[in-house]
Amino acid sequence: MVDIPSGSESLVLDSRVFTMAPRTFGNIIKHLPQEIGELLRAGGRNAGEYLKSPRRSSQHWSWPVGMSDNSAGGDSNAGNDSGTGGNTQANGGTQRPNTVLNFMLSNKVEAALWLTRIFTVVCSFLFIFPILGGNPYGFYQRALISNAATSALRLHQRLPHFQLSREFFGLLFLEDSCHYLMFSLIFMNGYPITMAVIPVFLFALLHACNYTKNILNVMGPDSLQFMRKLIDKLQLQQINILRFIACTEIFIMPAIIFMMFAGKCSFFLPFVYYKFLSLRYTSRRNPYCRTLFTEMRLTVEHFTATPSCPGIIRTACLKAIAFISRLSPPIPQ
Known part of the structure; x- marks a missing residue:
């Protein structure tokens, strides 16, 4: 037998422990599915913060007030818990300031795409207009590498999961991004x-x-109005710009042929560029290359x-039309 000490050192067993424990554990079992659901909604990174939050710990899992020997102290603790929960709720409701840096960090991939495109624009401009001096070929290569x-x-x-399959490579070559990755590799070292x-x-x-317009919206509705007007004017001419790009893609082909006879490019470059032009002709998202070919054929006819x-x-024009028509790839339905 185990002797229970008496006097001041005796162990006093409060009968309220046994009367309140069933209700407490019943409360735990009752709210367990709700806690699991909230934990799953919190997600991977926020789950740890949710488990540590005072509001969560005091919501369903606190002992009843009657468990305390001093009811006044229990009321005080309950008040502290509710106050802590209120403060946590207030702190949880506050969000980070909506600054440009936070906007860019919220989607790092889009921000990285914006930075590489800005770098491409700058290098292309400095190659066409060498106002800073230096070697223009360096800016030419940087523009293509950035692109x-x-x-x-x-x-x-667009295709995050790489697969070694025919279906995957078929989808890969249908993407415009793949076309211009190929375009950059063709002209990068030539x-x-x-x-x-x-x-x-x-x-x-x-x-x-x-993306710049989205950044300006984050900065404020009245920020950099001249930049907003330039972007609006550029977007109004978007179709004409895309048509001009398609026209440039087409006329690069005869330029490459002339350069081949002049000895300034490889003999295989026209064949490789023909593959690129075929991909642009069958593009699903950008039909302007196909449209320009049709319009030029109708004009010549x-x-x-x-x-x-x-x-x-x-006779020469009709033979050229027939030859180019035989080279045109079938359009996927």
């Missing part, structure tokens, strides 16, 4: 071509303007149908 990084990052957004920088520059400018057109030119 390749942008395309690779955007491609990872002879600098100004026409090759124009599509890269304009695409980066258009996409950077969209209309010109050759006029009586004033010489017979030699008419």
